[in-house]
Amino acid sequence: MKKLLLLLTLFISSISYAQQALNTYFMYNNYLRTELNPALTSRNGFVAIPGLGGISLSTSSNAFTIDNILYANPNGNGLVTFLDADIDASKLLNSLKADNRLSVNANVNILSTGFYTKSNFWTISLKTKARVHTSLPRDLFTFAKIGPGADGEIYEMEDIELRGSSYAELGVGSSFVVNERLRLGFRGKFLAGLAGYNIAYNKLHAEFNANKWQIKSEGKMQVVANSVESTPSYDDNYEPYISYGDFNISPRGPAGYGFSIDAGAHYKVTNALSASVAVINFGKLWWQASNTVTADALSDYVYDGVFEIINDEVVQKEQASHNFEQLIRFVERDEREGFVETLPPTINIAAEYNFMRGKIGIGLLSSSTIGKSYTETQLMAAATFRPTYWFSGALSYAFINNQFDSFGFSINFHPSWINFYLGTDYFGTSITPQFAPVGSRNAGMYVGIGIPLNSARVRKYRYFEQ
């Protein structure tokens, strides 16, 4: 349990649905900006360094920040979590929403290349993607921190969700010229599902008072991986049950297949002004029944005392047939059934105006990710600087869900022999030694190294790129 909490804490504290730093959208030499809009191009073709061509790690939350979940240890050195007994409950609880979301994304560009055929820009890429989404009600934290109290408040919690999946993605895209002002782009992606889980509680009843302790849940767990098998435990009545870790996974291939598409357009209004729009990551993953274990929550833990005496008779108490550590348990369904995972599509809408013959560009980008039960919108303002042919940089400020958040930056070195970029959309004014922002609800680091192709195309300066 401690490990789980620490893992959750570090997830929250270390690392949006952005596959790529949004502020690279206006960096013409950044070869991975095409991920944000397939109509965009890189100034040069490229071959990404295998495994290092593009790595992104990002988190996004509507409530959690490092400084509201980690605190200086009041009894010594180091940090403690908000669950520490000596930390005031109000420190975290005051900052929480009714529904508290956390998303973690990690993408690795294994192999990718981009090249021009005349004016068409083609991209081929193989990536692995992993994402985790958690949705937790405020009451869960109130319960954990304050508890039922001496009066035994009853907690009725709903819509607790933890899900995650990883898949490999093979994509082929093209950006082509329609006319002198308009460029369109499409990318088709074949997906091979690697593993996933989905744990959802519709209801969780927690009652801890002087008369009764009861935890009752209604929910479902799906765990999917190639050749996944459950390894059930048995309660005192020899009834089988499974918990989170009771699975044997030895994958010999994908556990499901799917597709997604990206589509975008870029329109040059004037030589200095451009507008663009894209829908990316629109698709589904079909997880196969043979690789999916589905189980229903079966937690009905009741404890109502150890003795009962009525006059001179002892009424033997029948205790719950499972122990305290087995509160969260599931019973596997007899028949296996697959499920369909809808990927959360993102809509990017942008406009950019260039000054000083393109050495400075001011851009606005709206990026909305449409999840199953929520939509997260980021509005980013970015200033892009292109002082020399071998370097460009961007500074940005993001408003997330209409709230001020944090600034970001990206740097891109792109001389004729290498293309290296490093960026973040969310960079707080204070960061941890691990470079995670302390007070920001979002964090992300993006890095990539590639080798430019078509080096002959590199010129000292070229503006009105698109």
Place this chain on the structure above:
Amino acid sequence: MRNFIKTALIIGVLGTSCVDSQYDLRSVSTDNIALGGELKAPFGTMNWTLGHLFGNIELTEKKQITIPFYNEIVHKFDIDLQMDSDLVDKLIEGGELYIESKISNIVPTDTKMSLTFANEGYEESFSVAIVDKQFIASASPTQPVISSFSKLVTADEFQKIMECNKLYFTISPTADEQSFVVNQEVLKQSLQLTFTLLKKGGINL
């Protein structure tokens, strides 16, 4: 070259000037995590009619009788206290654990009550209540009055209590010589005792 140095300096400033070493994620301690603050758990209940409580008294022909109450009355039980060992561990680890009692409904006289858990070589006795009949008369099943008894138990004591197989419930007069008058209606009245565990400081994970 000059541009490169400028760029490197900017990056360096952005990257290092605002590192807060207090938030070193490698130094997170989870040794003192407690779930919930103060919570109560049921421990046991007793329900008595007064006739049973004072020795299986029955009224046959007489409409009322006077019950002498000079010595303590002890009710003995063989009992199997079953509590999940994980729950026991959680209750005794960290924080303070109290056994509290609540008492409701009526008693016709002032009494002292105690509960004793016993096993071979071990006996732990708790005063449960000193009942003032005026005080207890104000209680009802839905609104029991809370007796003043709350005993702090150590982890060792609680573990031994949970291993006990004998339970003694003792009622004693509060004065040397005491008697009271009961009728049929009074004998049917009930006395309810509720024993609760009060855990302070939450449950450690």
